[in-house]
Amino acid sequence: MAERVEIFEMGPRDGLQNEPRLIPAADKIALVDLLSRAGFARIEVTSFVPPAWVPQMADAAEVMAGITRRPGTRYAVLTPNLRGYQAARAAGADIVAIFASASEGFSRANLNASISDSLARLAPVAEAARADGITLRGYVSMVTDCPFDGPTPPHAVARVAAALRDMGCSEISLGDTIGQGRPETVDAMLAAVLDDLPPDRLAGHYHDTAGRALANVDVSLARGLRVFDAAVGGLGGCPYAPGAAGNVATEALAAHLTARGFDHGLDMTILHRAAALARSLREAPMPDTIRIDTDPRGVATLWLARPDKHNALSRQMMDELTQAAARLGADPQVRVVVLAAQGASFCAGGDLGWMRQQMQADEATRREGARALAGMLSALNTLPKPLIARVHGNAFGGGIGMMAVSDIAIAASPAKFGLTEVRLGLIPATIGPYVLARMGEPAARRVFFSARIFDAAEAVTLNLAARAVAPEDLDAAIEAEIAPFLQAAPQAVAAAKAQCRALGPRIDAAAIEDSIDRLVATWQGPEAAEGIGAFFDRRKPAWQS
CATH class of the missing domain: 3.20.20.70 (Aldolase class I)
Structure with missing residues (x-):
């Protein structure tokens, strides 16, 4: 020892x-x-x-x-x-x-x-x-x-x-x-x-x-x-x-x-x-990739704000989301957090430019980057306030991960979904523990390694979304989810949410470390290099006909 x-x-x-x-x-x-x-x-x-x-x-x-x-x-x-x-x-x-x-x-x-x-x-x-x-x-x-x-x-x-x-x-x-x-x-x-x-x-x-x-x-x-x-x-x-x-x-x-x-x-x-x-806290930068609006009721809307990039997760966005989760979790005035997004998409997954940099970096840098992504997901998953995902548009890869760490996700019916990592020679590594916990292994096997695109109705059957509603009904559906929490005791809500995590599928430090190891190993592999390279070269990777 x-x-x-x-x-x-x-x-x-x-x-x-x-x-x-x-x-x-x-x-x-x-x-x-x-x-x-x-x-x-x-x-x-x-x-x-x-x-x-x-x-x-x-x-x-x-x-x-x-x-x-x-x-x-x-x-x-x-x-x-x-x-x-x-x-x-x-x-x-x-x-x-x-x-x-x-x-x-x-x-x-x-x-x-x-x-x-x-x-x-x-x-x-x-x-x-x-x-x-x-x-x-x-x-x-x-x-x-x-x-x-x-x-x-x-x-x-x-x-x-x-x-x-x-x-x-x-x-x-x-x-x-x-x-x-x-x-x-x-x-x-x-x-x-x-x-x-x-x-x-x-x-x-x-x-x-x-x-x-x-x-x-x-x-x-x-x-x-x-x-x-x-x-x-x-x-x-x-x-x-x-x-x-x-x-x-x-x-x-x-x-x-x-x-x-x-x-x-x-x-x-x-x-x-x-x-x-x-x-x-030391640098106190104004966030560039997110925005937070809090109404008088204590409902904070955490906006993904990279609409020109379909809210793809850059390293800066990961860090800003991690910091925002800590601050919202500690703010006694905040009762509920709504995770929403600007632009046409909810989240296109990981920023491929950032991933390309990770693949070109040394192992220590790759591991630190993977840990930042895992830390962001953990911060949202353990937020001691109800977290409701307002999924108005498409969600792929990391976007599905953010739905999985939310307590409730409501999807607009036209939205499309997919764990598309394997098309690029990657795997849904750090989001994996949360996706499996949300869907269950048998259901997850239908979409986890096929890269198949599915619709909002199937997202509901997979337990990824609680409801699928017409776009014009989305905000009303979100409000219906918010209302009960505002009538509940905040500390009791936090304690009950923690109990849910304790009684449900265990996502402990070992599981998170394993997901980091898997992502780092994938970034080091030849298929990831080929898949990301093909994307930027605007060609098909070697395994696609």
Whole structure:
């Protein structure tokens, strides 16, 4: 059995604290909830610091009150003083973190105090945590280099780490805050600290400014450390540390640990969805491929908005749909989501230009692309709100996948449908688990690998659509499906939907990973190259007469 290495997720706090745009609390809650579902044992959610210090964390109490606490996950917050600790305790924090610097220059810039004075200030917090039985975690910053003082002597790091241990910190996280540490300097620092503390009391916290974070992780693994801090999406930075860039990306660290033969226990599909959401919070782009309209009742219409491409699924659309699902799921004002589309088609399936790029890429890039598609489908499938597909036009491939992950699909009677992937040398890979769950295997065998086009009436018999109606009756049919949900208790609806998934055909992480493997393998095959090439060459592939 592979040895376990824990990744301590820092993204919601350390990752977002330096963002200049104030991120809505609902978006932060959505991120934490996704990370909880990914399987983290510990997540640092926020910090109770004066808003004048870090404006991004002014909503700490609101965020802590809004997250859905998952059994098996402990939620940490950062506290600089006793007042912050008291607020953290009131908010139900499982772990409180305190911090000190190993360099005098940074201590004065960050805390306006010498190292010794800053440690003295932390003593009342540590005493209160011990009295209340709340776990205390310590951070040491600038463990290899400081933007004010230059290289940090290893003995200085060891001295501060020992002081935090003596205050009652159960674990000390050693932070290369500006990402300038090198394997040899990290190793020297660890050698000094390990003279005072065992490796199971330490964690590595390495920023990736210089691209050496994973190499520093390897050195730390060799020294016996088995806990590492990371931030999903590579978020991060420190407002008081010039030159500090993002933390090592959680998804990159997880992949690295897997390659090294360690077990991290995280659901990579959900983790990649969280990374996409995290990046969207940082960049806050206006979506180009989707649109969301929400009416006063709390009915949100999520529009596919690539009508000129028949709403084919590009990588950008996948990411924007994943992010939209997280936000809609976390928004308490949204009661029902309608998945609709602009233009003549509902969705033509995967964008063939994107698929061609995937086939020309290396295996890691192909796998990351397949995971993005799988993550989008999973995000829609697990949306904790009713999802109703308004299928006004043709749906092929991925379009059928989106119907399958919807709770209800209503189709306009002229619409045509087909799982046409095999015509191009591909297979319905990532949509497969959802299509089979919706249709059942015997029915799915009629259409899954024949590429046969079928009509809306047959879509109903295949359980893909609940009803087929005339185009002029489509909106009335959608409204008839919406109305009962608006009379039901929202949390009960979410719980009942989750129960349906639990009792129905299991689409677990293993099934999703298998679908990703199959898609990557298909992209690598000669038939896919011939089929996609023939499409762009406007000729028939070799297997068609």
